[in-house]
Amino acid sequence: MSLIEITEVRKSFGTTEVLKGINLDVEAGEVIAIIGKSGSGKSTLLRCINGLETITDGSISVAGAQLLDDEVHLKALRLKVGMIFQQFNLFPHLSVGGNVMLSQTVVKKTPKAEAEATARKMLERVGLGHRFDAYPDELSGGQQQRVAIARALAMQPTALLCDEITSALDPELVAEVLAVVRELAAEGMTLLMVTHEMKFARDVCNRVVFMHQGRVHEAGRPEEVFANPQTAELKQFLGVS
Ligand code: ADP
Ligand code: MG
DSSP states (O other), X not given: OOSEEEEEEEEEETTEEEEEEEEEEEOTTOEEEEEOOTTSSHHHXXXXXXXXXXXXXEEEEETTEEOOSSHHHHHHHHHHEEEEOSSOOOOTTSOHHHHHHHHHHXXXXXXXXXHHHHHHHHHHHTTOGGGTTOOGGGSOHHHHHHHHHHHHHTTOOSEEEEESTTXXXXXXXXXXXXXXXXXXXXXXXXXXXXXXXXXXXXXXXXXXXXEETTEEEEEEOHHHHHHSOOSHHHHHHHTOO
């Protein structure tokens, strides 16, 4: 059994089908890059995996538990699968520490002292242990995104989904965020990343999934996928001919 099992998943918005039968099994500890043109369904797939969208057909299971379309199951699923977005969405009126503590105390009902200890530990892990009392607007974009990563980690997820988490950052801030992700990967975190950072995908990921028009069009080890793309669509996407 794989950690995440995605079987024949379809998703429509109205009459438009944007996921057309996705099959993808993710083993614990795998680091997968999801690449593809804008509109190919990458974000929708991640949003389905953590239950932000309900699927139209097929099935998704995480750690053996099927994603069923009811609130109890969706809530349980969101606890297991963390998600980080392009926009950091930190609460501006809360301190960095307060941001990392919030879902623990509200969603998990973790006692405050324990939530604070976890928040300090996770901020340490992303290199921001010294900024617990700072406010988001005192931090750079890269630091804010690292706080968002700490906030996701504080929920002790079994997998992390990252949707273009460096796309809103100034180029000089991308590396510090990718360094944190690289470290999580090395520590064995299961990661699904939608990314445009091809060098990162090549260096850190053990599988690359190319999506095209709502399907997994091509997938494989990064050295194969990048050096020897098989389909015309992937060749075009990578800019090779
Ligand atoms: P990607 O992340 O690869 O750019 P998305 O998953 O965001 O692609 O979008 C795939 C398709 O689904 C696009 O055509 C987009 O317009 C459509 N789509 C995404 N979310 C919605 C929604 N909430 N309602 C209607 N259409 C949507
Ligand atoms: Mg997207």
